[in-house]
Amino acid sequence: MKIPARLLVFSIALIARADTFTDLAAQATAARETNNIPRAIALYQKALEIKPAWAEGWWFLGTLCYDSDQYQIGGHAFSEFVKLDEKVAMGWGFLGLCEFETGEREHALEHIRRGLEIGTGIEPAIEQVLRFHEVLLLTRLGLFDQAMPRFMPFVRRGVKNQTLVAGIGLTALRLALLPNEVPDGQQALIAAAGQTAYLWMVGDDSKTEPAFKALLDHYPKAPGVRYFYATYLLSFRPAEEAVVELKHELEVNPRSADARATIALLMVRAGASSAAFPLARQAVQDGPQSPIAQYTYGLILAGTPDLRQAIEHLEAAERLDPASIEYHMGLASAYSNAGRHEDARRERRRSIALARESDSSGPK
């Protein structure tokens, strides 16, 4: 949004005349209340120069900027605001939303989450916005396993729009992009994958299988498609069938840490840990950001005397996906064997807490 220059000159002239903080604050409020946004912004900025500890001022400056798409200034305003009052959930929330727009993704995620953690004082509609940005950020940062279950509440509530479906599709195919960053040539693929995942999440069995078949027919060689199908198969078919698909994935996507690690993990579960070892090791090398690779490698190491390394990798997995019960349990066991009993107990408590949470939240 462009600000009319005429207005700008006018406001500067006005500001030049007012000099006390109280005056400025009053004028800023008046400008805001009469929807004179550029003028209000300039007045708030001026007033805040005089009194930087004015929390309310930063708040209004921030919201005005956010509403008028001036995310850089808005982000600065909210970062000043939370320094003065760190208990207001929406301060963190808006800070994160501004950072989302300016591309500071790690910070955006951290701050949105901080807002959500405080919990109180967020309107349900705004909470939805925060949660939606959170999940898009997780995908953008490659934290697909954390992202996927977070789409579920939207699906359950019947929300369905292009951005949501694209977000789900990106996550399903493990592409670290935002919906608006998808190259033109890939939009149809992503929408089809998102649509398929959506059906699976809704629990519409009669349509899910055909959707997968169509996806495989149309895009047999697109990276991520076979892996996605394999995770689906794993939910109800013998592991061997998933392994076939995972091997196809590696043909088209030879460095897929997720695919290789999943094969390794299935081997471990079948009792073939030593054969799985080189696969898991390579998966970790190819994809240190893949929690399943870190977990699988750590799990195999936990069966060797090298508990120290095992714990490092399991901790990495846990950091990458703190919501996975499996990673906490793997870590509990490794700590226990290493004699770190307090740590083991803490991980056990977390596992139980997570299991109980997902217990009450209905189908996964």
Place this chain on the structure above:
Amino acid sequence: MVRSSLGKAAATCLVLLPAAFAAGENPCATCHREEARSQPHTAMGIGIQLPADQTVLKEHPRLTFESNGYNYAIERKDGLSMYTVSDGVGSLALPIRYAFGVSAQTFVFEYKDHFYESLVSYYPSANGLAITMGSERLLPHNLVEAMGRETSGEEMVSCFGCHSSGGVSQGTLTLESMKPGLDCEHCHPGANTHLEAVSQGKPPAAPSKLGVMSAEDTSKFCGACHRTWDAVVRMRTWGELNVRFQPYRLANSKCFLGNDRRISCTACHNPHADLVRDEASYDRNCLACHAGTSSAGTALQKSCPVSDRKCVSCHMPKVELPGSHSVFTDHQIRIIRAGDRYPN
């Protein structure tokens, strides 16, 4: 746990081998006498009773029960136990091929190419039949449903996987080669190859030694059937229902130091011998960590201000497992105060 010294075993085994085979003893007995003689007669060694050896049903030649308008009878005739269910109009009678368990017993039938788990089971606490745990809420509509609960192929694979040896191969039932109960090979993979090697005077190719596992790993090992801590969390079995899963309960106790073998399952239980029912016999296990004085320089924990014997009688209480007509021992060792709720 008393165990034969292997050095001695190696020296004597070659001499004794033929004699042992002749006596029809477990072939491992020549060299691993302690384990091999008792193990086949333990609950785990038996696991399932086949018609000829159905001691529980032999001791109770006629059992009856009535539920939901159906009458049940189990009667022993000509070396077979027949399970009959009738509704006053018709009846269905099936021979009991597989009686699972040695104390409580649930029966498994093959009927029209499907497996069924009997709707009623034998429970020592009831001194007779009662509804099988898990089937309490079923309301049978016909004789077949009253006879038992139809099970999936997968479920039977798991039953025989935990209660028998050779009954499952690569995920499918192989009942032709099924031996009831757990044989040595089940817990000591490679034992049969080892036996062959030693019988032929070759290097022993011994199976890996299980006695070196940490407490944590032993819990996982036994948990393959008694359910691991992880499995219980995955199943989300909360409350008294998880008392039967000792690896879960034990790990939740403050006593559980995963790298300390004094708290491993096998510190208190010899898997080759019957479960010891004498409470006082477990005192030495507790005192290994909770004694007032140190002998071997091992780390010592606080001792009890209340008593110096029968520790488990107060710190490992018996809990009735809902629906099972059976009582289990809570392995979450702890101080219990009046009014405490069952901790998860």
